[in-house]
Amino acid sequence: MLEKRIIAILQDIVGKEYVSTEQADRICYSYDATQQQFNPDVVVRPADAEQISLILKMANAEKIPVYPRGAASGFTGGSVPIKGGIALVLTRLNRILRIDQDNLIAEVEPGVITATLQKAVEEVGLFYPPDPASLKFSTLGGNVAECAGGPRCVKYGVTKDYVLGMEVVTPQGDIIRTGGETMKGVVGYDLTKLMVGCEGTLGVITKIILKLIPKPEAKKTMLVMFDSIDGAAQAVSSIIRGKIIPTTLEFMDATALACVRQNADLDIPDAARAVLIIEVDGERELLERQAARIMDIASPLGVVHTRVAVSDEESEQIWQVRRSVSPSLRKVNPDKYNEDICVPRSKLPDMIRAIEAISKRLEIPIVNFGHAGDGNIHVNIMVNRAIEGHEEKAETAIRDIFAKTLELGGTMSGEHGVGTSKAPYIPMELDVATIAYMKAIKRALDPNNILNPGKIFLEDQ
Amino acid sequence: MLEKRIIAILQDIVGKEYVSTEQADRICYSYDATQQQFNPDVVVRPADAEQISLILKMANAEKIPVYPRGAASGFTGGSVPIKGGIALVLTRLNRILRIDQDNLIAEVEPGVITATLQKAVEEVGLFYPPDPASLKFSTLGGNVAECAGGPRCVKYGVTKDYVLGMEVVTPQGDIIRTGGETMKGVVGYDLTKLMVGCEGTLGVITKIILKLIPKPEAKKTMLVMFDSIDGAAQAVSSIIRGKIIPTTLEFMDATALACVRQNADLDIPDAARAVLIIEVDGERELLERQAARIMDIASPLGVVHTRVAVSDEESEQIWQVRRSVSPSLRKVNPDKYNEDICVPRSKLPDMIRAIEAISKRLEIPIVNFGHAGDGNIHVNIMVNRAIEGHEEKAETAIRDIFAKTLELGGTMSGEHGVGTSKAPYIPMELDVATIAYMKAIKRALDPNNILNPGKIFLEDQ
Numbered sequence: 044m045l046e047k048r049i050i051a052i053l054q055d056i057v058g059k060e061y062v063s064t065e066q067a068d069r070i071c072y073s074y075d076a077t078q079q080q081f082n083p084d085v086v087v088r089p090a091d092a093e094q095i096s097l098i099l100k101m102a103n104a105e106k107i108p109v110y111p112r113g114a115a116s117g118f119t120g121g122s123v124p125i126k127g128g129i130a131l132v133l134t135r136l137n138r139i140l141r142i143d144q145d146n147l148i149a150e151v152e153p154g155v156i157t158a159t160l161q162k163a164v165e166e167v168g169l170f171y172p173p174d175p176a177s178l179k180f181s182t183l184g185g186n187v188a189e190c191a192g193g194p195r196c197v198k199y200g201v202t203k204d205y206v207l208g209m210e211v212v213t214p215q216g217d218i219i220r221t222g223g224e225t226m227k228g229v230v231g232y233d234l235t236k237l238m239v240g241c242e243g244t245l246g247v248i249t250k251i252i253l254k255l256i257p258k259p260e261a262k263k264t265m266l267v268m269f270d271s272i273d274g275a276a277q278a279v280s281s282i283i284r285g286k287i288i289p290t291t292l293e294f295m296d297a298t299a300l301a302c303v304r305q306n307a308d309l310d311i312p313d314a315a316r317a318v319l320i321i322e323v324d325g326e327r328e329l330l331e332r333q334a335a336r337i338m339d340i341a342s343p344l345g346v347v348h349t350r351v352a353v354s355d356e357e358s359e360q361i362w363q364v365r366r367s368v369s370p371s372l373r374k375v376n377p378d379k380y381n382e383d384i385c386v387p388r389s390k391l392p393d394m395i396r397a398i399e400a401i402s403k404r405l406e407i408p409i410v411n412f413g414h415a416g417d418g419n420i421h422v423n424i425m426v427n428r429a430i431e432g433h434e435e436k437a438e439t440a441i442r443d444i445f446a447k448t449l450e451l452g453g454t455m456s457g458e459h460g461v462g463t464s465k466a467p468y469i470p471m472e473l474d475v476a477t478i479a480y481m482k483a484i485k486r487a488l489d490p491n492n493i494l495n496p497g498k499i500f501l502e503d504q
Numbered sequence: 505m506l507e508k509r510i511i512a513i514l515q516d517i518v519g520k521e522y523v524s525t526e527q528a529d530r531i532c533y534s535y536d537a538t539q540q541q542f543n544p545d546v547v548v549r550p551a552d553a554e555q556i557s558l559i560l561k562m563a564n565a566e567k568i569p570v571y572p573r574g575a576a577s578g579f580t581g582g583s584v585p586i587k588g589g590i591a592l593v594l595t596r597l598n599r600i601l602r603i604d605q606d607n608l609i610a611e612v613e614p615g616v617i618t619a620t621l622q623k624a625v626e627e628v629g630l631f632y633p634p635d636p637a638s639l640k641f642s643t644l645g646g647n648v649a650e651c652a653g654g655p656r657c658v659k660y661g662v663t664k665d666y667v668l669g670m671e672v673v674t675p676q677g678d679i680i681r682t683g684g685e686t687m688k689g690v691v692g693y694d695l696t697k698l699m700v701g702c703e704g705t706l707g708v709i710t711k712i713i714l715k716l717i718p719k720p721e722a723k724k725t726m727l728v729m730f731d732s733i734d735g736a737a738q739a740v741s742s743i744i745r746g747k748i749i750p751t752t753l754e755f756m757d758a759t760a761l762a763c764v765r766q767n768a769d770l771d772i773p774d775a776a777r778a779v780l781i782i783e784v785d786g787e788r789e790l791l792e793r794q795a796a797r798i799m800d801i802a803s804p805l806g807v808v809h810t811r812v813a814v815s816d817e818e819s820e821q822i823w824q825v826r827r828s829v830s831p832s833l834r835k836v837n838p839d840k841y842n843e844d845i846c847v848p849r850s851k852l853p854d855m856i857r858a859i860e861a862i863s864k865r866l867e868i869p870i871v872n873f874g875h876a877g878d879g880n881i882h883v884n885i886m887v888n889r890a891i892e893g894h895e896e897k898a899e900t901a902i903r904d905i906f907a908k909t910l911e912l913g914g915t916m917s918g919e920h921g922v923g924t925s926k927a928p929y930i931p932m933e934l935d936v937a938t939i940a941y942m943k944a945i946k947r948a949l950d951p952n953n954i955l956n957p958g959k960i961f962l963e964d965q
Contacts, residue, residue: 143848143850144745145741145744145745145848145849145850146744146848146849146850147744147747147849148848168747169747189690190690190694192688196687196688197687200665201688203694203697204661204665213937213941217937217941218937219935219937219938219941220935220938221938223913223914223915224848224913224914225846225847225848225878225879225880225913225914225915225918226657226658226846226849226878226879226880226918227653227657227662227846227875227878227879227880227915227918227919228846228915228917228918229650229651229701229915229917229918229919229920229921229922230915230916230917230922230926230930230933230934231922231930231934231938231939231942231960231961232698232701232702232706232942232945232946233651233664233697233698233700233701233702234938234941234942236664236694236697236698237693237694237697237698239694240690240693240694241693241694245693256749257747257748257749258747280606283606283607283608284605284606286608286629286630286718286719287718288717288718326787326790328789328790329787329789329790385686385687385688385689386686387604387606387607387609387685387686388606388607388608388687389604389606389607414688417686417687417688418686418687418688419686419687419688452684452685452686453684453685453686454684454686454688454689454690454691455691456689456690456691457686457687457688457689457690458688458690459690460690461690461691461692465691469691469692472691473691473692474680474681476674476678476679476680477680477681477682477692477695478692480674480678480680480695480948480949481692481693481695483948483949484693484945484948484949485693486948487941487944487945487947487948488941488944488945499692500692
């Protein structure tokens with residue numbers, strides 16, 4: 044536990060009502076969407092960058108770990124306070140500071156919920172594309188720290204592609220500004236892009252300048268059902284090879300579909316063994332033609348049924364189904380491991396086949412869904428800790444899946460990050476020199492290793 | 505001069521014919537597109553990453569500066585060997601390694617000329633958008649090191665947005681791979697984006713994996729002439745405010761136009777005081793409507809004449825004119841300073857008026873052209889060293905222009921970089937803490953400061 048003296052300093056900085064050492068609060072801020080749980084010593088809810096700066100300066104002087112967090116909806120333990128210390132809760136910084144229609148940018152604080160910003164900008168005809176499945180509860184600060192993705196990234200790119208600048212409190216407590224409001228800028232190193240996806244280890248984000256784009260005039264959402272998982276995977280790579288980039292190319296396998304059948308009113312025929320949610324957007328008059336070109340490519344690959352949303356409500360209904368898959372699977376199986384490997388798009392059929400073989404060999408169910416258009420698959424290993432030997436099997440499955448992913452030129456994580464859960468596997472993907480350079484950067488910015496310590500790299504790597 | 509022993513080691517590494525200490529060669533590799541000239545001690549032309557690794561390991565052991573260079577077409581001295589040492593010429597690494605139509609990526613060596621890649625990918629229906637004016641002679645390695653821009657960035661973004669991964673030789677001689685072939689990837693820090701725009705100070709790029717997109721079906725190029733510079737600037741911000749993002753919104757003022765009149769067959773009426781080159785691209789059937797919407801916005805702002813290219817040749821003719829402006833101005837005035845400030849797009853009219861006022865007050869001609877759609881203006885200060893006091897005036901003009909740029913929320917450089925020419929001004933834009941963090945990163949990766957030393961940051965900053 045922290046000394047009373049430290050708690051008093053924290054109370055002085057943020058005010059008594061925003062500091063808690065109560066057991067109940069410490070438990071509330073001890074976990075994320077993984078199964079890990081580590082209590083912080085104290086929960087602190089600062090109001091602004093100045094307070095965060097003071098907290099970090101004190102933490103440096105006293106060598107106290109600080110764990111920033113938004114909604115803590117991450118899948119890799121990125122915000123879990125594994126070494127105790129301070130849980131730095133950023134949800135009070137939750138203002139949309141401005142939406143600048145002249146320059147197509149928004150400036151926000153990190154605690155703004157992603158969907159809240161999207162709604163606000165769409166009301167004035169603008170668009171913020173990144174759409175992680177957690178968008179109705181995850182915060183933009185967390186999205187930026189992890190470089191969140193989502194279905195629309197196929198066409199529009201990931202969170203990184205929309206961050207123009209930031210205000211960041213550095214691990215040593217300096218308040219700096221990176222990037223800016225301009226569409227271009229090459230003065231000095233790109234600290235903005237270094238901060239995006241650094242999983243909160245290099246700075247605490249206190250403001251974000253986001254690039255917006257004009258809202259597409261219309262969209263068309265299709266639920267395309269295939270008689271085999273291979274057909275759906277082939278369709279994805281054939282569409283890309285056909286030089287068509289739809290807005291989304293989202294994939295669900297048979298087990299994910301079974302979940303959907305239980306939880307939604309969508310009529311999905313028994314013959315459907317896999318589906319793609321394909322959306323196109325843009326000028327209204329082009330959508331029909333684009334959709335027809337896509338169906339020309341997909342149809343010979345075993346399409347058993349296609350459902351086209353005829354309204355925004357129907358489209359949202361389809362997406363709601365997709366977003367509910369992960370929570371639904373967790374309801375069935377709370378221990379499941381959720382990996383998010385990413386392979387070159389043409390390697391998707393090979394990867395899916397390899398995962399099926401691993402599942403069969405190890406006799407452990409694996410459910411696949413996710414952003415097939417980017418080659419980014421959420422691989423859900425349905426471990427059941429009640430079954431003896433299951434956990435070891437699941438670990439073997441993860442290692443085999445990562446090995447195959449890397450063999451196919453892929454990466455262990457497309458959008459979830461490394462956090463603590465993938466840290467042991469990092470040396471499979473990155474060579475010793477690369478890890479050494481990344482750790483040198485961390486040491487250069489955070490010499491006392493107080494900001495989000497124990498994440499991404501294991502101490503002995 | 506370097507000891508004979510060192511030269512012998514270099515000859516052992518790359519072969520005798522690729523090492524030269526001849527005065528003529530040293531002069532050839534002593535300059536870029538600025539007026540600076542510093543001879544290297546030796547010119548070395550390696551064949552591959554392994555040779556570069558050996559060279560950098562030796563340079564570290566012996567504390568010899570190494571200056572990588574492609575075509576040396578940069579505007580800020582980024583490749584000039586200001587501390588002597590080794591000019592590391594990368595033009596032998598000039599192969600397009602593959603164009604992968606299944607995954608829409610290309611893998612290239614750094615010495616490939618930008619236009620060569622563009623032609624190759626367009627032949628198979630793909631597209632590499634970044635188009636710096638130097639594209640017919642600058643190399644992709646240089647484009648990446650500086651994060652080159654170009655007219656099409658308004659719609660398509662800058663070089664950074666197309667770099668998925670790299671092979672890099674680190675300053676200490678390790679050969680590492682950053683990023684990869686996948687569209688997403690969040691394992692570890694984003695070294696790829698840190699390397700893009702680092703101006704060759706953090707690593708020597710030896711391979712680049714580039715994202716490609718489907719080639720737009722058609723384009724429409726318009727030369728729109730205005731009766732005032734203010735009208736053209738207003739048109740740019742009105743088009744963006746109208747939520748239209750054309751492919752290009754390229755700007756030339758009256759003096760740039762005068763240059764064009766001398767050097768091209770284009771018929772430009774005397775009433776034209778500024779022009780915009782506006783291009784739209786995409787599906788053929790939409791171009792007319794897009795162009796009409798743009799002209800509806802621009803017309804009330806003093807359009808005196810519009811010329812629409814009716815063929816690809818006519819379009820290329822218009823672009824050739826644009827690309828010739830900078831060399832033409834240099835022919836008239838070899839001493840000119842070429843800055844490339846960038847402001848939020850809505851601030852463009854304010855910025856142009858401020859530059860005109862500075863020009864008038866200091867009695868020094870300033871010519872403006874460039875990428876108005878991004879707020880990125882090439883400000884050419886027509887200094888004439890033969891006139892007494894002109895150089896001091898030009899320095900004052902630069903400082904005043906930078907101050908106004910920053911006041912408007914802009915940056916000193918949108919795409920040219922800092923190099924040596926903007927280094928003295930860096931503290932105007934970046935605060936002390938930010939510079940300290942950037943220098944800490946440099947020290948972490950290049951502890952002996954041997955790779956491209958003396959660039960971006962002055963020693964005493």
